[in-house]
Amino acid sequence: MLFNSIPFLVSFIVFFIIYSFLDRKKQNILLLLYGIYFYSYWNWKMTILLLFSISVNYLLGIYIEQQSDLKKKKKILYLGISLNLILLGWFKYALFLLGLIGDGIHLFNEGFSIWRPEILLPVGISFYTFHNISYLVEVESERIKASRSIVEFGVYDIFFPLLLAGPIERPNSLLPQLARDRRIEKNSMFHGISLVCWGIFQKAVIADPLAKFVDGSLANTGQLPDGLLWVVAPAFAFQVYADFSGYSNCARGLAYMMGFQLMNNFHRPFFATNPSEFWQRWHISLSSWLRDYVYIPLGGNRFGFVRQNINILIVWILGGLWHGATYGYLIWGIYLGLCIVVYNVFKRSVPKNSSEFQDSIFKYIGRTLTFFSFAFGLLLFRVNDFQDLLVCIKNILSFSKEVFSWAYVFIFILPILLFDSWQEKEKTKETDWKLTEKPYLFPVLFVFGFVVFSLISPFAKQEFFYFQF
Structure with missing residues (x-):
């Protein structure tokens, strides 16, 4: 959904009127639901991927924080970073890598062509992948506490204003704002x-x-x-x-x-x-x-x-x-x-x-x-x-x-x-x-x-x- 569109203007006005009458916890729930709607407007199937990414990184953050062994912490961090990069790599770089391989073989065998699957690039995947990696790194380094609220962490990843093209907000900036009361001021x-x-x-x-x-x-x-x-x-x-x-x-x-x-x-x-x-x-x-x-x-x-x-x-x-x-x-x-x-x-x-x-x-x-x-x-x-x-x-x-x-x-x-x-x-x-x-x-x-x-x-x-x- 584009900011410069009638569907967004109408839905945001309705959302904002309801939002302004709610307390913080209900505001966060509404933000999560509206973020899902906002992203699903483009392709609801890719919303499943985003929700999967949110769930995995939420659990990984808690698991990292619970470890007392520094080596084990590092291993879980590297696992989490690898999982995020694998998702990003498959959707964004798989075709490019297959193309590199195909071009390399084509130099020696002109009749060769490599099979390439149809892969739809999820909008904003580069942005929310970097969100998740920075979150896991900050938790492992103990600069922030792992979020214990799946709603707050979900909004951190699916916060609709920045979901599609950033900015790439840091967890130590956005998560505290989700955890405290917010007032709409003139x-x-x-x-x-x-x-x-x-x-x-x-x-x-x-x-x-x-x-x-x-x-x-x-x-x-x-x-x-x-x-x-x-x-x-x-x-x-x-x-x-x-x-x-x-x-x-x-x-x-x-x-x-x-x-x-x-x-x-x-x-x-x-x-x-x-x-x-x-x-x-x-x-x-x-x-x-x-x-x-x-x-x-x-x-x-x-x-x-x-x-x-x-x-x-x-x-x-x-x-x-x-x-x-x-x-x-x-x-x-x-x-x-x-x-x-x-x-x-x-x-x-x-x-x-x-x-x-x-x-x-x-x-x-x-x-x-x-x-x-x-x-x-x-x-x-x-x-x-x-x-x-x-x-x-x-x-x-x-x-x-x-x-x-x-x-x-x-x-x-x-x-x-x-x-x-x-x-x-x-x-x-x-x-x-x-x-x-x-x-x-x-x-x-x-x-x-x-x-x-x-x-x-x-x-x-x-x-x-x-x-x-």
Whole structure:
């Protein structure tokens, strides 16, 4: 079910009216039931898989906590992580691995073809798998207590605002919020509704029109005018940003309305001055998860500069594959890792005693290079083979006057560019419409958001970009 749809709007209004009259325990039961309904709206069979995953990880958490033997604790933890990865691997990576095997054998036997089963990828499986792994790790390390309420743990895994595309909320943040009483307050309602309105606007007015341009342009890269990828790549970057941050804003806004606070998943990433900073601002919940549960256990930066950068490459190869099981995502992960490694090498070689003017120049150059390295890197999502990659590189290295006739698409990015510039100037920690300072803005924003939703969003039926992950 999409946030930008009539079925969700109607069902959520009914849900929220009932929710606002219940106590905490009944609110949690309602959240669990509505989460099941919300997920089942897509495919009820995959809800069975999700409920199975919830039950197994709930029992594993309790079993881990009950062990006094540290070695036995570790063994159960590794078993739990393995079970979660096996589920993720079967549904998301089995076809990719079979394809790798088939391609390898095909090099020696051209007539060979490998059997591939039909496997439907469950929406959001990457997100709730990471939820479960982090929960088991935190219980084993005794940073949190295992949940003794199957309802609370079920809501942690099936909390509908973040179920399909995150953010990947940590158990030590969300579980305590489920265990305490929640009040629906006026300021939280204002802030929540403003986030939802802005999120729907990002999706319907910015991301979806840009998607039509990008999809149409990349349908046949060989027929693109020379140099057009200099327009397509930035448009694609803003499409993905508006779409994904739009979903995150909707998720956080809905949570605020219900008395929850979710982590901020985006912090104006296109103002980052280097690739390392970019991933501290983009999909923060994923990059911080990979840092805490992969990079640091691998050794982080504790064993020298070379080992640190090898760890970074490993992390981002896994990060690329987390997004999707294709050669494109694998290459994209390697590319992301190399961008950070190259920056780390460059940073070591640049003198630290530079003037304020030089710092300012480096900042703007850094922003430009970081943005375009990310924007052109996204094209790897859409590259089908090596020949297609060569065509894209040739297009980037050429130019024609026809490119200027397509520059009008940048009109769509102006609202998000202006808003993020304002927020960067104000140095806000998260999206803030200043409604507590200027409450008269609320009805204007609400009416504007409702008009956008009514006139555009329900009829577009365009899924959010990150549902595929």
